[in-house]
Amino acid sequence: xxxxxxxxANYITKSYAGVQALKSASFELRAGEVHALIGxxxxxxxxxxxxxxxxxxxxxxxxxxxxQRITANSPQYSHSLxxxxxxxxxxxxxELTVAENIAFGxxxxxxxxxxxxxxxxxxxxxLLAQVGAKISPDALAGDLSMPEQQLxxxxxxxxxxxxxxxLDEPTASLSEEDTNNLFRVIRELRxxxxxxxxxxxxxxxxxxxxxxxxxxRDGNTIETRAMNEVDRQELIRLMVGRELSAVFPKREVPIGxxxxxxxxxxxxxxxxxxxxxxxxxxxxxxLAGLVGAGRTELARTLFGLTPADEGEIWLNGExxxxxxxxxxxxxxxxxxxxxxxxxxxxxxxxxxxxITLATLNRLAKFGxxxxxxxxxxxxxxxxxxxxxxxxxxxxxxTLSGGNQQKVALSRWLATExxxxxLDEPTQGIDVGAKSEIHTLMCDLAERGLAILMISSELxxxxxxxxxxxxxxxxxxxxxxxRGNATQQNxxxxxxxxxxxx
Amino acid sequence: xxxxFFSNFNLARHQRELAALIAYVALLVFVGIxxxxxxxxxxxxxxxxxxxPVLIVAIGMTLVIVAGQIDISVGAQFAVCSMxxxxxxxxxxxxxxxxxxxxxIGAAFGAVNGVFVALLRMPAIVVTLxxxxxxxxxxxxxxxxxxxxxxxxxxxxxxLGQTMGQVLIVAFAFAVLVAxxxxxxxxxxxxxxxxxxxxxxxxxxxxxxxPRVVLxxxxxxxxxxxxxxxxxxxxxxxIPSNSGLGLxxxxxxxxxxxxxxxxxxRGTLIGTLIGTALLGTIGTALTFxxxxxxxxxxxxxxxxxxxxxxxxxxxxxxxxxxxxxxxGTLQIGGAK
Numbered sequence: 005x006x007x008x009x010x011x012x013a014n015y016i017t018k019s020y021a022g023v024q025a026l027k028s029a030s031f032e033l034r035a036g037e038v039h040a041l042i043g044x045x046x047x048x049x050x051x052x053x054x055x056x057x058x059x060x061x062x063x064x065x066x067x068x069x070x071x072q073r074i075t076a077n078s079p080q081y082s083h084s085l086x087x088x089x090x091x092x093x094x095x096x097x098x099e100l101t102v103a104e105n106i107a108f109g110x111x112x113x114x115x116x117x118x119x120x121x122x123x124x125x126x127x128x129x130x131l132l133a134q135v136g137a138k139i140s141p142d143a144l145a146g147d148l149s150m151p152e153q154q155l156x157x158x159x160x161x162x163x164x165x166x167x168x169x170x171l172d173e174p175t176a177s178l179s180e181e182d183t184n185n186l187f188r189v190i191r192e193l194r195x196x197x198x199x200x201x202x203x204x205x206x207x208x209x210x211x212x213x214x215x216x217x218x219x220x221r222d223g224n225t226i227e228t229r230a231m232n233e234v235d236r237q238e239l240i241r242l243m244v245g246r247e248l249s250a251v252f253p254k255r256e257v258p259i260g261x262x263x264x265x266x267x268x269x270x271x272x273x274x275x276x277x278x279x280x281x282x283x284x285x286x287x288x289x290x291l292a293g294l295v296g297a298g299r300t301e302l303a304r305t306l307f308g309l310t311p312a313d314e315g316e317i318w319l320n321g322e323x324x325x326x327x328x329x330x331x332x333x334x335x336x337x338x339x340x341x342x343x344x345x346x347x348x349x350x351x352x353x354x355x356x357x358x359i360t361l362a363t364l365n366r367l368a369k370f371g372x373x374x375x376x377x378x379x380x381x382x383x384x385x386x387x388x389x390x391x392x393x394x395x396x397x398x399x400x401x402t403l404s405g406g407n408q409q410k411v412a413l414s415r416w417l418a419t420e421x422x423x424x425x426l427d428e429p430t431q432g433i434d435v436g437a438k439s440e441i442h443t444l445m446c447d448l449a450e451r452g453l454a455i456l457m458i459s460s461e462l463x464x465x466x467x468x469x470x471x472x473x474x475x476x477x478x479x480x481x482x483x484x485x486r487g488n489a490t491q492q493n494x495x496x497x498x499x500x501x502x503x504x505x
Numbered sequence: 506x507x508x509x510f511f512s513n514f515n516l517a518r519h520q521r522e523l524a525a526l527i528a529y530v531a532l533l534v535f536v537g538i539x540x541x542x543x544x545x546x547x548x549x550x551x552x553x554x555x556x557x558p559v560l561i562v563a564i565g566m567t568l569v570i571v572a573g574q575i576d577i578s579v580g581a582q583f584a585v586c587s588m589x590x591x592x593x594x595x596x597x598x599x600x601x602x603x604x605x606x607x608x609x610i611g612a613a614f615g616a617v618n619g620v621f622v623a624l625l626r627m628p629a630i631v632v633t634l635x636x637x638x639x640x641x642x643x644x645x646x647x648x649x650x651x652x653x654x655x656x657x658x659x660x661x662x663x664x665l666g667q668t669m670g671q672v673l674i675v676a677f678a679f680a681v682l683v684a685x686x687x688x689x690x691x692x693x694x695x696x697x698x699x700x701x702x703x704x705x706x707x708x709x710x711x712x713x714x715x716p717r718v719v720l721x722x723x724x725x726x727x728x729x730x731x732x733x734x735x736x737x738x739x740x741x742x743x744i745p746s747n748s749g750l751g752l753x754x755x756x757x758x759x760x761x762x763x764x765x766x767x768x769x770x771r772g773t774l775i776g777t778l779i780g781t782a783l784l785g786t787i788g789t790a791l792t793f794x795x796x797x798x799x800x801x802x803x804x805x806x807x808x809x810x811x812x813x814x815x816x817x818x819x820x821x822x823x824x825x826x827x828x829x830x831x832x833g834t835l836q837i838g839g840a841k
Contacts, residue, residue, distance in 0.1 A: 309710075329711070330712045350700050350703045355704060362711040
């Protein structure tokens with residue numbers, strides 16, 4: 005058996021700025037097998053793949069390819085060893101033809117060598133034929149459909165004589181027919197001895213295609229099993245099986261009237277449809293779901309960035325139309341976005357200016373900004389949230405992630421909102437600051453704010469929410485009360501299987 | 506109770522303005538030693554009058570660059586506004602009305618740029634390059650290179666005589682500087698310009714309307730160019746059809762040398778004042794120092810390169826200081 009072992013990763017560790025993404029991840033791939041890699045959001049799948057392809061460097065552990073230890077990995081090096089990756093979003097050059105895209109990275113020549121166009125076309129044709137694609141080598145890659153582009157990428161990987169092919173959520177946006185075609189190509193490649201790492205959230209398709217499955221959880225490899233020995237229930241159990249490790253400062257506060265009510269809300273542009281949900285005063289509603297389920301898109305619709313084109317949004321018993329962030333702010337809706345450094349704060353501006361940015365018109369006295377009021381306001385928030393800074397005039401860029409998030413929150417609380425939407429409020433910040441933000445959320449709920457929290461961290465969702473709405477494919481597929489929600493049933497809903505599964 | 510104006514001042518955040526100021530002082534000291542005759546009232550007055558219109562344009566350019574944009578059509582706008590100012594004066598329009606009308610015409614030219622950039626989301630460099638060529642060549646075609654002459658007597662120096670006229674020009678430039686300095690710091694709209702230039706999406710999420718800010722900034726740029734053109738024209742008895750050649754470069758250079766970051770979001774009008782003074786003085790200073798004034802442009806170019814290079818170096822130092830902060834945002838979420 006060992007002689008057919010293509011790839012072996014042993015006890016890989018990796019941390020980003022103190023956050024341990026991989027604690028001890030091990031994985032092996034045999035020639036001619038499809039090995040599924042599964043885990044929740046943040047379990048470490050991406051990081052492991054990036055280490056195998058050389059996009060990031062591991063902190064520790066060993067990586068072997070064909071029993072050769074790989075020490076200094078890089079994208080070029082892993083490519084030269086026959087490792088190729090295909091991502092959910094195809095990465096072709098849209099302005100180049102299919103043949104040129106396939107040639108890219110395959111042809112090696114000096115600056116002055118001539119291109120043999122005929123040969124290039126012929127090779128593209130034969131590679132495309134191998135993956136069973138009816139695509140002209142002269143078509144522009146940008147004109148192809150998503151599944152066609154995927155096939156071109158696979159053809160390119162074939163041309164590079166890839167021995168290890170990584171498929172990252174390849175079926176996420178494919179129709180059933182395209183999925184079946186892809187599976188056919190994968191089986192052919194398997195018959196030729198190519199080893200494939202198959203990442204997917206669609207557990208139901210794994211028995212159709214995978215030979216073995218490895219479950220990652222919290223940066224550790226939990227188990228590797230033969231696919232025909234496990235069922236979906238077992239896989240879900242392995243994916244979530246941890247106890248709630250952190251203690252959340254959740255407090256019971258009296259729940260008041262309905263503040264926000266969505267009735268069959270949808271937005272074509274955002275890919276959100278038929279969302280019905282209520283959030284009450286003092287309530288924290290967690291919005292769970294896998295990456296791409298439409299949670300951020302729903303938040304952006306509520307905030308007027310991609311206005312709703314169907315359904316009704318009610319706030320305090322009043323029906324609203326929200327077509328821009330300005331209108332959302334006027335109605336008392338605040339949105340703390342996911343990408344803190346790019347969207348949550350303006351790094352160049354001082355803390356005080358950041359805190360007042362959404363309330364500039366309220367800060368004006370006879371047209372001019374009231375600096376005294378601005379100072380009071382920013383000092384008040386900096387003290388209240390214990391932002392660690394010597395002065396409110398320091399640019400936000402000088403703060404740590406947790407403190408930046410407190411500034412972002414301050415800006416929105418200064419608008420005196422009735423509904424607060426938090427998108428991944430504790431992503432990428434350290435444990436101490438995380439707990440401070442959680443305490444803050446409870447304080448805000450206690451003051452009667454209606455809070456909608458998007459989080460990819462299941463423990464956070466379960467630990468902080470009064471109710472949990474689970475999204476899948478652009479809509480809410482189930483709402484669980486705090487008492488009923490478990491990691492299993494939330495994940496089961498998020499994977500699209502219904503609550504009773 | 507600390508005054509916000511001063512507590513707001515942070516030396517580390519103003520090192521580029523400081524660098525320009527030091528260069529300016531060094532230039533003055535050098536000329537003072539080599540050619541003390543440089544420091545006579547007449548010379549300073551001429552320098553102030555000649556550079557006042559440049560300063561007004563550079564103020565507008567500061568807004569444009571802080572908002573993350575660029576406008577290279579200002580030289581052409583300046584030429585068109587100059588000729589229109591003369592032509593309008595010949596129709597007998599009262600001078601105070603001219604002071605209102607020419608900036609309005611300029612604002613209309615700016616609005617053209619603004620509509621393409623802000624509403625149609627085209628890159629400012631391409632849009633303003635195109636409008637520059639359109640205005641310039643349309644003017645050449647219409648005027649066939651002739652000059653506007655025979656303005657009424659109350660046009661030159663606004664009929665106030667040379668001394669008062671010169672005072673008026675410099676006073677206007679100073680008033681524009683003070684007004685815009687105040688507005689950038691004290692109005693919500695000023696804040697919005699910085700926020701939009703720094704990160705348009707973050708500004709949008711904070712309820713600011715970035716396209717509106719960009720459109721307004723281009724219109725202000727045009728209005729200020731119109732005012733500068735009028736103030737420049739009253740210095741002469743005739744108006745050439747090719748005035749304002751290279752003005753866009755002068756203005757952009759003054760702004761950049763004054764410490765405004767070319768990619769937007771940061772910059773001050775004090776810096777622009779220093780930058781305008783520095784670049785506007787070099788030529789005359791060289792002449793006084795007995796150096797061939799043909800070197801002026803080369804030295805100006807070198808100063809601009811030095812300003813940009815210091816920008817890159819400083820931001821690199823700053824980034825390494827903040828490296829820990831930036832690492833924290835690496836996406837380590839689900840397999841995307």
